[in-house]
Amino acid sequence: MSKNTIRCCILAITCALAVASDPAPLQDFCVADFNSQVLVNGAACLDPKLVTADNFFLSGLDKPGNVSNQQGSAVTPAMVEQIPGLNTLGTSLIRFDYAPWGIVSPHMHPLASEILVVVEGTLLVGFVTSNPNNKLISKVLQKGDVFVFPQGLVHFQQNVGYVNAFSYSAFGSQNPGVVLVPNTVFGSTPHITTDVLAKAFQVDKAIVDQIEAKF
Numbered sequence: 001m002s003k004n005t006i007r008c009c010i011l012a013i014t015c016a017l018a019v020a021s022d023p024a025p026l027q028d029f030c031v032a033d034f035n036s037q038v039l040v041n042g043a044a045c046l047d048p049k050l051v052t053a054d055n056f057f058l059s060g061l062d063k064p065g066n067v068s069n070q071q072g073s074a075v076t077p078a079m080v081e082q083i084p085g086l087n088t089l090g091t092s093l094i095r096f097d098y099a100p101w102g103i104v105s106p107h108m109h110p111l112a113s114e115i116l117v118v119v120e121g122t123l124l125v126g127f128v129t130s131n132p133n134n135k136l137i138s139k140v141l142q143k144g145d146v147f148v149f150p151q152g153l154v155h156f157q158q159n160v161g162y163v164n165a166f167s168y169s170a171f172g173s174q175n176p177g178v179v180l181v182p183n184t185v186f187g188s189t190p191h192i193t194t195d196v197l198a199k200a201f202q203v204d205k206a207i208v209d210q211i212e213a214k215f
Helices: 003-018 181-186 194-201 205-212
Strands: 073-078 092-098 103-108 114-120 123-128 136-141 146-149 155-159 165-171
Touching: 073 103, 092 103, 092 155, 103 181, 123 146, 136 146, 181 205, 194 205
Parallel strands: none
Antiparallel strands: 073 092, 092 165, 103 155, 114 146, 114 165, 123 136, 123 155
């Protein structure tokens, strides 16, 4: 391998690492100014002279969310929309609550990995590796257990106990993004054509219509 080829490989790896997470901040903080009309990657900075401790603060994550829904789960976010001081800091947090047998639907975070810790209850969690293997990596977690979901891979959570459960998840981005698989496939606007979905899932078109009607 020539020296030029080696240099190109090193440059490519360095560039890949440089864009693998949120950009590093260039100042102590950049509290999000949601009233700004400036369009940037993230949010514009509030004047530092106007910043207070409340810009870095959120209360209420001790309170359970409302799990009275078809999924039997609730999401309480602690992201830049709730904590403006998170802007540019490359991290965020979510509280998940689960009714007995409640689920967080298969989904993925295109912009960050996730680390989950169970605070109460028993959770079945798992993710699926990418093509061509599509291997399910799954585990039942108890109170105090931790599990990691790699960035961009489809994963899920389910309370497999008979009492309510909750967990916290941290992300390596102020905006990990979320793509809910059922909502994306069957609830897009406009809909993906019935013919495409029927062939993809190898089912009758009437079944696709029935599922789409739920989203």
